[in-house]
Amino acid sequence: MASDPRPGEGTFLNGVAGPAAVERVHDAVAGAARACPSAADAMAFETAVMEVIGNLVEHAVGAAFTLEVRVGPESLEAVVEDDGEPPLLPPGGLDAIPVWAESGRGLGIARAALDELRLERRGDRNRWVMRREVRASST
Amino acid sequence: MSDLSVETTGDVRVIRPGARLNLVAAPRLRELVTKEVASGHRRFVVDLGATEFMDSSGLGALIAALKTARQAGGDLRIAATPEQPRMVLQLTNLDSVLHSYGTVDEAVRGI
Numbered sequence: 410m411a412s413d414p415r416p417g418e419g420t421f422l423n424g425v426a427g428p429a430a431v432e433r434v435h436d437a438v439a440g441a442a443r444a445c446p447s448a449a450d451a452m453a454f455e456t457a458v459m460e461v462i463g464n465l466v467e468h469a470v471g472a473a474f475t476l477e478v479r480v481g482p483e484s485l486e487a488v489v490e491d492d493g494e495p496p497l498l499p500p501g502g503l504d505a506i507p508v509w510a511e512s513g514r515g516l517g518i519a520r521a522a523l524d525e526l527r528l529e530r531r532g533d534r535n536r537w538v539m540r541r542e543v544r545a546s547s548t
Numbered sequence: 549m550s551d552l553s554v555e556t557t558g559d560v561r562v563i564r565p566g567a568r569l570n571l572v573a574a575p576r577l578r579e580l581v582t583k584e585v586a587s588g589h590r591r592f593v594v595d596l597g598a599t600e601f602m603d604s605s606g607l608g609a610l611i612a613a614l615k616t617a618r619q620a621g622g623d624l625r626i627a628a629t630p631e632q633p634r635m636v637l638q639l640t641n642l643d644s645v646l647h648s649y650g651t652v653d654e655a656v657r658g659i
Contacts, residue, residue, distance in 0.1 A: 453635065456603070463605060514604040
């Protein structure tokens, strides 16, 4: 896995879905999000991206993925592509999950923390598009 | 990053997860509480003071740990929760089930 942060241009990363990838992806996403002037928006974005990565790690172990993060003055954006099977998305939102459930909230959290979460199937690849608008200039 | 420690305050076990309570660290928290209950402990405070980041797996582990403690006739509380885990609790409406106490002392008192 390689991380290549270029200010203003974005952070690119690739790896294989598995627990070993999590901390390195997280470091890269948190590092990129730090360029956002709003810590609150960066925090929500980081949370959402890591839920999508978590979904990949739990449901598509071994899939090859790429991650691109772009942090601009108005929005934080990420695109994750992977060559895993098409994921099964939960039919309902967070409200549909029983209080005592121990799993199943990941994508609901991602959706709630983003302004846009889109999943596309392109050929044999999944493409997750994530966007969080910058609301505040500081916390 | 994923260190996990336990100490005793009175008869309450205070558990401290590491900086990221994520899908790597969550299974260890679950296992720890299961083991603690098996060896007779029933009351737990999870000190989230150092936990800057929690994902849905970490949240799931806290729910599992709470259930394990309650099934043993005990309880589990969380304390000193930073902003990000607090946001996750609010987004999922679990802040009422896992009410966060301001400090570990406050949580230990009366549990």
